[in-house]
Amino acid sequence: MKDMIQIQPPAERFQLKKLAISQGLPDGNIEPAANSFEPKATQPRNAEQTEKAVSGISQTSATTLVSFVTERFYLFHDGNQAVFCQEKDSGEIFPLDSRQFRDRILACFYQTAGYSLRDQFIREALGTLNGLGRFQGPCLSVSLRTAESDGIYYLDLAAQRESRAVRLRPGRWDIASFPEPMFVRPESMRPLPTPIAGGSIASLWRIVNVPANARLLVLTWLIDCLRPETPYPLLELIGEHGTAKSWTQTALRCLIDPNGCNLRGAPRSAEDIFISARASAILSYENVSHLSPAVQDALCIVATGGGFAKRKLYSNFEESVIDVKRPIILNGISASVTAQDLVDRTISIELPVIAERREAVEVWNEFTQLAPALLGALLDIAAQALNILPTVHLPPERRPRLLEYARLGMAVAQVMGGEPEDFLREFSASRQESLLRTIDESPVATAIQQLIQDRPDGVTESVKALLVLFEKYRSPGSDVWPKSPKALGDAMRRAAPALRQFGIQCKCLGKGSGGIVRWMISKGTPQPGSPRVDPELL
Known part of the structure; x- marks a missing residue:
């Protein structure tokens, strides 16, 4: 045992002492690492x-x-x-x-x-x-599925472990690796197939149930979804049971933005809409029967571009901001878009009843096989339309609110072998149906129409007097009839844009003598750019 006590050679002890001296420690503090086999008590750490x-x-x-x-x-x-x-x-x-x-x-x-x-x-x-x-990192813009840079449009193919996007410009398109825009891909986003040029879009109409007199509208909406710098129109598919509304909507969305949840239920709040828009390149809702005014306002904001802010969790003063602009598509048995501001931005299409039904699996397999060629055909049309677009003009008196969409549709009509007026006819018919629906939904607007029929010269009265005057035109059993002069004034203000497009002026004259607010209701000329409406429909 005595031979085993000194297990540390003198040279190693010298190295320890040398190290201790270099670090300013006294020699006496250095003890051999082990000088016996007796265990030492471990000092507990504080x-x-x-x-x-x-x-x-x-x-x-x-x-x-x-x-x-x-x-x-x-x-x-x-x-x-x-x-x-x-x-x-x-x-x-x-x-x-x-x-x-x-x-x-x-x-x-x-x-x-x-x-x-x-x-x-x-x-x-x-x-x-x-x-x-x-x-320390740079500040860069991020995009979701589509982007625009220097007049060039990009469509992210979203393939895993790849960075490839369609690069669309006037006259041509190609596939770019590591494109300039920074595309982020939420978990619900699904990849697009590699498009094949030279196909025909005619195959799409065998798969979706879109009437022939509305195909230019749908085709223009699909191409417009690729242009993130313009306001988006809302596409509304209406039809009775058995018109393949959900399938048509699914196919249209999957053509340019497939998702893990292609169809979603109606949103309940504005927050739901903005959260979905944060993670989806297209907002897609099915079986919508009613949209509250707040939800319709939020949809209008998303379609034209806007933000939503909310306090961050576990913070007092910080905000979480969502700033988005997204295309919107929805379907339902009855029309759910009734707010005038959103109606002006809505393309409503009535789907016909299907004459010959096919199995869902058969239709989906056909769409999957045709998807690369259909996407390529859509890009071919888009490239040619963008090339024609600078030459498309509308006189000021015919310019509608969705001017960007209308000009693009006129270019698409020419690419498809037609005339710009072909698109304008379809567009005008869709707007006419939407505006008539707005008037039908408002009992005050209906009362104003009947008043003008009885009094062609119009009236100029206070809101209180108009409330009494409108009683004879009140629809029986109406639950939304205004009960106060203020409520009547608000209802007339909401109906005024639609009435103006049909040649009825409903204008607030402000406060007169005695602080009384007066309104003028009279016949006028239709608003420039408004659709031509059959008077029998009013």
Whole structure:
């Protein structure tokens, strides 16, 4: 045993002393690492020592993950300070706070390092990455499925582990790898097939139940969905049971933006709409029977571009902002769009009853096989229409509210071998139905029509006097009839745009003598750009 007591050679003790002296420690503090086999009692750590030890491990593991990510991803942020990560190899882009990104880096880290990390280390690493992307990364715009840059349109194919997009410009289109726009892909987004040029769009009408007198409207809507810089019209499919509304809507959406949930139930609130718009390139709702005024206002905001802000969770003053512009398509048995502002932006199509039914599986298989050629045919038409578009003009007196959509439709009509007037006729018929529906939905608008028929010279009265005058024209059993002068004034203000397009002026003259608000109701000329309406329909 005596021979085994000194297990540390003198040279090693000298090295320890030399190291201690270099670090400013006295020689007496250095003891041999082991001078006997007698066990020594372990000194318990206090709370501060334990915290320092754990902190050291945490910093090492978190730093390792940060280095692992920055070696494989580029970090940047958008205008709302949200951080995104672009994989260097594939070009795919992920929101830093998404489950997609977290799962991707943890799986790659485990495959590379051979071990997994504790949740605490992951949170610390993600927090550091968020700061790096927000304060050191560049500020770039992100897009969802479609984008526009310098007059060139892009359609993300969204294939996994790839970064490819259709590049559409006037006269031609091609496939671009690592396109200029930064496309983010939510988990519900599905890839598009690689389009094949030279096909025919005629095959689409064998699959979807769209009447011949509305096909230019649908085709123009599909192409307009590829132009993110213009306001979007809302496409409304109406029909009785058995008109294949849901299938038609599914096929139209899958042609340009397939999704894990192609058809969704009617939204209940404005928040539901904006959250869906954050993760979907097209808002698609089915079996809609009623839309509240607040929901219709939100749909109008999304179609033209707008934002929604809400307080962030676990914060007092910070906001979560969603700023989007999306195309919208919905269907229902009866018309659900009644708000005048949204009606002006809606393309309503009545679907016919199906004469010959086919099995759903058969139709879906045919669509899947034709999808690459159909997408290519749509892009061919879009490229030619964009080439013609600069030459398309409408005189000021014929310009409708959806002017961008109307001009594009006139170009599409020429590409399809027709005349610009062919599209304008379909467009005017659709708008006429929508405006008539707006008037039918308003008992006040109906009362104003009947008043003008009885008094062609019109009337100028106070709101209180008009409320009494309209009683004789009140629909029996109406639940929405205004009960006060203020409510009547609000109803007339909402109906005024639709009435004006049919040649009925309903105008507030403001306060007169005695502070009484007066309104003028009279015949006038139809608003420029309004559809030609058969008087028998009014």
